[in-house]
Amino acid sequence: MWNFHWPRPWSGSSDYYQLNTNNNNDEFEDIASIGKFEWMELCGSGSFSSVYKATWTERNITVAAKKVLSLSQKELDILKTIKNPCIINILGVISQSPDFYIIMEYANGGNLFNYLRKLKGSKLPDDTFYQWSEHATEAVRYLGSINIAHRDIKSPNYLITSARDLKLCDFGTAKVSNEGTSVTSHEKGSSPWMAPEMIRDKLASKKSDVYSLGIVIWELLTGEIPYGQADNQYQIMYLVAEKGERPLIPEDCPQLLRRLILSCWLEDRDSRPTPQLILERIQTKSFGPIRKS
Template identity: 30%
Template sequence: MNSKKGEEGSEVKEGSASELKGHGSFKNRDMFFRADQIDLKSLDIQLEKKLSKIWLNGALGSRKPKDEWEIDLSKLEIRYLVARGTYGTVYRGIHDGQDVAVKLLDWGADGHATDFETATLRSSFQQEVAVWNKLDNSNITKFVGASMGTTELKIPSNGQTLLPSRACCVVLEYVAGGTLKQYLIKHSRRKLPYKVVIQLALDLARGLSYLHSKKIVHRDVKTENMLLTTSRNVKIADFGVARVEAQNPKDMTGETGTLHYMAPEVLEGKPYNRKCDVYSFGICLWEIYACDMPYYNLTFSEVSHAVVHQNMRPEIPRCCPSSLGSIMKRCWEANSEKRPEMDEVVRLLEAIDTSKGGGMIPEDQMQGCFCFVPTRGP
């Protein structure tokens, strides 16, 4: 067989097209090939098939679940819209015969975040739902499943059927009693019996204690994020996904109502740990007892400044039993190290005697209690 020298001195054998098609192996690493003898069209087709396979295996709408928490969207039926927020939309639906809440997280419209930002959000989402999937507690909203994509999700036509390509989906048990915030607003005039106050507080405390035992910090504890069953049991919601939704500290302000519950160290942008949840619980405890909203007539900047620099806290009603008031004060200590752990809070609440009452007397009674006349302000 004839041969000739290449420009670099390497010897290229003519008629080696069969070897280029993969029928042999080459031992000479310096060998050059003639471009006109390579079937580029065939290579393009093979490359396209390879890339398509990779995409299908890792695409947003992959049919084959990659993780144990990934849900088959074909088994999910969306019924109707429940709520729409800044970072997501909540629907009610059915999954395998079970009533569920479906939360779609889109993190904004396509094109408004870099690929790196999107990848970071999706990575955090994966880590958090993987943790949520392993949790099992009666005071934590039960996780059903999640999906990294929504391409197979069928949403009732409402004029907005297009979802961003990077949207993710979380499916949870449906909790029918609404939020704790709504329940307290409903009772803002008549208030709650002391026994109910302690029961609600204990449910919340036990749920947080469980999360902390699993090394999870909620970071957005507020009555809005607590759901009630029809039998009035509290279930903590959004403990993991809320972290994804609040990547930017500026987003944790008035739009979500979170600022009123923020610990001083969080407001100042300092490092914080699980004790920030303890502080927020203290505010929730006051809210449950008083059926009122803290600092309702102050601006966000006024609240932030007064909480951090003037040690402002909600005013505890004079009729509040000292055992409960003491827990509030300990929980919202400025020094996070002085705040109790949530398991201690559970024990303190369990020790409270509710048999003799101690709740706020309804305001509409002729001989009502006037011990709680809010004096708000820095």
């Protein structure tokens, strides 16, 4: 939907990520009813939402329609604000009770978590590791720049487009946040990606997103499930918050990359690196070759 490409090398400027928004299909719209859509199939469902593939007949485009229980004005304000090529494009909402839908760009490659499972132990090529790490990090950097804490950064919330770009989705737990925001039990992100302060203190911030980003980069490196040997989510939360355990980084991981990932996982959230610093390390490929020949 965006006229967007990833040039090389990085220019070193935030303008590198500016959108071309001349396409009218990118404009956010308050949609009157679900009658403007041809529903095609159920893509997935969870406790609080379901996602459908649909055709928006007026625009003649395929979209993803996420049915949610409700939409607050704060959520609408956040959805209308977000515009970045590393984030799934929010095209509009249907907010006429009882029909609440978020209409989004459709990504036909599925989510990153499931993609890595299909590799069955194989590792991503270096180019893909660098590209997707860059995309994942830019999404977090952008949100932080507009004072939004996503609070549920994880591989299932990164989607793969037909152009093989990685884009962040799902802003149901996102909050405008200059410092920290409280987290209720139903808002907590999935335990393998949760920062210790989210588990222990029920406090989330933009630096909590950095911790979770470190887990995603680890996944891109290893192709493995974080804490995959744990019996349940409560064991994971105990290991992270009380024992200070983190996923095991492979011995052959480049030292600079190892240090970067470990810095994302520091107990003291204020000591974690900024997304901008992480992005610069990735874009300059300062780690060198990831896979040993």
